[in-house]
Amino acid sequence: MAAGNxxxxxxxxxxxxxxxKVFPYIFIxxxxxxxxxxxxxxxxxxxxxxxxxxxxFDSIEFIGLKNYKNLFNRQFFNALSVTARYTFWTILILIxxxxxxxxxxxxxxxxxxxxxxxxxxMPALTSxxxxxxxxxxxxxxxxxxxxxxxxxxxGGEPFRFLYTKTGAMLVLVLxxxxxxxxxxxxxYMSALKSIPAEIYESADIDGANSIQKFLKITVxxxxxxxxxxxxxxxxxxxxxxxxxxxxxNGARSPGDIGTxxxxxxxxxxxxxxxFGLASAAGLVLLGLVLLINVIQLFLTGSFRKEA
Amino acid sequence: MAIQSKTKNNxxxxxxxxxxxxxxxxxxxxxxxLTLSSFKPGVEMIRNGLSLQLDxxxxxxxxxxxxxTDRDGVxxxxxxxxxxxxxxxxxxxxxxxxMVGYALALYRFKGRNLTFLLVLVVMMVPIExxxxxxxxxxxxxxxxxxxxxxxxxxxxxxxxxxxxxQYAIGLPKELMEAGRIDGCTEFGIFFKIMMPLMKPAYGxxxxxxxxxxxxxxxxxxxxMRDTAMQTLPVGLQTMLxxxxxxxxxxxxxxxxxxxxxxxxFLFNQKSFIAGMTAGSVKG
Numbered sequence: 001m002a003a004g005n006x007x008x009x010x011x012x013x014x015x016x017x018x019x020x021k022v023f024p025y026i027f028i029x030x031x032x033x034x035x036x037x038x039x040x041x042x043x044x045x046x047x048x049x050x051x052x053x054x055x056x057f058d059s060i061e062f063i064g065l066k067n068y069k070n071l072f073n074r075q076f077f078n079a080l081s082v083t084a085r086y087t088f089w090t091i092l093i094l095i096x097x098x099x100x101x102x103x104x105x106x107x108x109x110x111x112x113x114x115x116x117x118x119x120x121x122m123p124a125l126t127s128x129x130x131x132x133x134x135x136x137x138x139x140x141x142x143x144x145x146x147x148x149x150x151x152x153x154x155g156g157e158p159f160r161f162l163y164t165k166t167g168a169m170l171v172l173v174l175x176x177x178x179x180x181x182x183x184x185x186x187x188y189m190s191a192l193k194s195i196p197a198e199i200y201e202s203a204d205i206d207g208a209n210s211i212q213k214f215l216k217i218t219v220x221x222x223x224x225x226x227x228x229x230x231x232x233x234x235x236x237x238x239x240x241x242x243x244x245x246x247x248x249n250g251a252r253s254p255g256d257i258g259t260x261x262x263x264x265x266x267x268x269x270x271x272x273x274x275f276g277l278a279s280a281a282g283l284v285l286l287g288l289v290l291l292i293n294v295i296q297l298f299l300t301g302s303f304r305k306e307a
Numbered sequence: 308m309a310i311q312s313k314t315k316n317n318x319x320x321x322x323x324x325x326x327x328x329x330x331x332x333x334x335x336x337x338x339x340x341l342t343l344s345s346f347k348p349g350v351e352m353i354r355n356g357l358s359l360q361l362d363x364x365x366x367x368x369x370x371x372x373x374x375x376t377d378r379d380g381v382x383x384x385x386x387x388x389x390x391x392x393x394x395x396x397x398x399x400x401x402x403x404x405x406m407v408g409y410a411l412a413l414y415r416f417k418g419r420n421l422t423f424l425l426v427l428v429v430m431m432v433p434i435e436x437x438x439x440x441x442x443x444x445x446x447x448x449x450x451x452x453x454x455x456x457x458x459x460x461x462x463x464x465x466x467x468x469x470x471x472x473q474y475a476i477g478l479p480k481e482l483m484e485a486g487r488i489d490g491c492t493e494f495g496i497f498f499k500i501m502m503p504l505m506k507p508a509y510g511x512x513x514x515x516x517x518x519x520x521x522x523x524x525x526x527x528x529x530x531m532r533d534t535a536m537q538t539l540p541v542g543l544q545t546m547l548x549x550x551x552x553x554x555x556x557x558x559x560x561x562x563x564x565x566x567x568x569x570x571x572f573l574f575n576q577k578s579f580i581a582g583m584t585a586g587s588v589k590g
Contacts, residue, residue, distance in 0.1 A: 019493075020414070020493060021416070023410075023414070023493040023494070024410040024414035024416045024419070025416065027406040027407060027409065027410035027414075027497075028406075028407050028410050028411065028422055030403035030404075030406060030407055030462075030463050031403075031407040031422065031425075031426065031463055031468060032422075034403075034460075034462065034463035035425055035429065037444075038437075038441065038444075038459075038460040038461075039429055039432075039437070041440070041444065042437045042440035042441050042444060043432075043437070043440075045440040045443070045444070046436065046437070046439065046440050049439070049440070101327075101330075104323060105327070108319065108320055108323050109320070109323060109324065109327070112324065113327075114576075115331070116327040116328075116330070116331050117580075118576050118580075119331035119334050119335055120330065120331060120334050121576075121579075121580060121583075122334065122335065122338070122569070122572065123334055123337070124583060125518065125565075125568050125569065125572055125579070125583075126337075126338075126522070126565055126568075127521070127522035127524065127539075127540045127564070127565070128522070128524060128540070129524055129540040129541075129543055129544045129561075130341070130540070130543070130561040130564060130565050131337055133341065133543075133557065133558065133561055134336075134337035134340060134341055134357065135337075136547075137344075137352055137356050137357035138337075138340065138356070138357045140356030140357065141356070142354070142355050142356040142358075144355040144356060144358040144359075144360065145355065145356025145357055145358060146340065146356065146357045146358065146359060148356070149358060149359050178333075178334065178337070181334070182334065183583065183584060186580055186584050187584060190584070235431075235433060238433065239433035239434075239435045241435060241525055242524045242525055245524075245528075245544070246544060246547070249544075249547045249548070262433075262435040262438075262525075265435070265436070265438065265439070266438070269438070269439040269442075270438075270439070270442065270529060275439055275443070278439055279439060279440075282435075282436035282437075282438075282439065283436065285433070285435070285436055286432060286433070286436050289431075289432075289433060290431065293431070
């Protein structure tokens with residue numbers, strides 16, 4: 001920008017473009033363009049649409065905050081509840097369990113651990129749709145389907161997993177656990193490597209047992225990683241959509257037992273062309289994610305600079 | 308005493324190995340069952356779900372043949388689309404994100420901190436809330452049902468910028484000065500000197516971006532309305548309706564879509580793991 005003026009007079013246009021002052025602006029141009037066209041404009045357009053009643057492309061009417069008021073409906077609150085419960089359970093499982101597993105692998109299996117690491121990591125490579133096929137058909141309602149056949153052989157009754165509120169949540173949470181356990185395990189393992197062995201040795205001399213060592217040394221040392229995993233889990237939980245879309249073969253589910261917030265936005269926006277209401281729902285979702293992350297960073301006392 | 312504690316240690320190690328073997332088997336179970344059921348007639352899936360009964364006599368490769376012939380070879384179209392989109396998105400994303408990350412790391416200019424802050428802001432916002440305005444924008448730009456529509460909005464990767472910036476900070480700045488003395492332009496310094504030095508970063512990001520693109524579902528679902536333009540995940544998802552012989556192709560199609568990734572992974576495990584976890588903050 002203005003910084004390039006001095007060079008401008010002295011050298012040719014080519015020299016100007018390749019000068020040290022101008023060069024970085026050319027290099028960040030892809031980001032600037034992408035930000036303006038595919039981020040800022042859509043955000044502004046969402047805010048605008050959230051205050052409009054849009055029926056087709058020609059009849060647009062400003063209706064103020066009415067869309068937000070219309071969000072107070074059962075479907076929206078149901079989607080909110082599904083999303084919140086899903087996020088809660090996935091965090092409850094995927095924060096502590098991989099840490100315990102990583103700790104065991106790290107302290108007991110220094111050599112053979114890599115095979116297990118790789119095996120647990122493989123689910124993360126699979127697309128949600130492909131993996132969803134397994135979960136959909138393994139948890140199918142027929143008594144012959146994988147999980148039901150195990151339940152039946154143990155003397156139980158076949159369960160209609162994908163038709164009940166609890167069953168649907170169970171399958172969704174298991175799906176998430178299966179997919180992300182290995183990734184979180186690897187995050188924790190690389191964090192554990194940076195803890196100096198001497199700390200554990202001196203704890204041994206003081207007579208600390210493994211549980212004490214875990215709680216007093218391991219957990220505080222990997223706190224930044226825990227916070228990172230927590231942040232991406234909140235993000236992932238609240239924006240979950242593809243899993244539910246595959247399991248229920250669409251953005252709707254029987255009795256909306258598995259319809260998430262993004263599913264609600266998709267239904268209202270893409271399926272029913274109700275862009276105003278869907279935009280309002282999207283902004284509420286954005287607000288929630290930011291709010292939860294701010295609260296979470298505040299509670300964990302870490303308004304650290306990530307750079 | 309010493310011997311006793313050694314036996315105890317061996318016992319602990321053995322039980323840990325058994326425990327992790329079981330957990331690993333559970334993690335791999337979906338791959339095994341998907342592969343096994345790809346050899347069974349699709350009707351089986353509708354009738355029985357994914358069942359444990361393995362009737363090896365009825366196993367056949369016909370489901371794999373359907374991938375080539377069924378519905379005028381639509382599956383092959385999806386495969387081609389996925390390959391083209393993944394290649395363009397990964398290649399373009401690598402170049403553009405590394406340029407931005409490099410400039411942010413090694414040059415001082417007005418607006419640098421603001422730019423980096425905006426990168427972090429975009430990273431914090433779930434793309435899902437932008438789906439509708441992006442959909443409308445894509446209609447205006449006439450990029451619905453086109454390859455560029457499938458990747459353009461997400462071509463510049465924020466994770467990529469972040470990662471390349473972190474990596475470039477550690478590059479030797481003296482080499483830039485040396486390049487300038489030798490008469491290199493700033494572009495020459497980037498393309499001839501610094502780019503080769505960032506090879507490991509390009510490796511990790513290739514894996515991350517290619518995986519994300521190959522597996523991406525929500526945006527291609529919205530932007531690719533024509534069956535022939537769909538990508539593998541979207542196309543396979545549409546086959547979940549149990550009409551015709553959709554289900555014959557479903558499982559074999561999923562196996563063939565996942566297989567290349569698994570094979571590449573088995574030979575490059577370290578770089579895969581580094582690439583997929585590159586989003587976490589290092590240093």
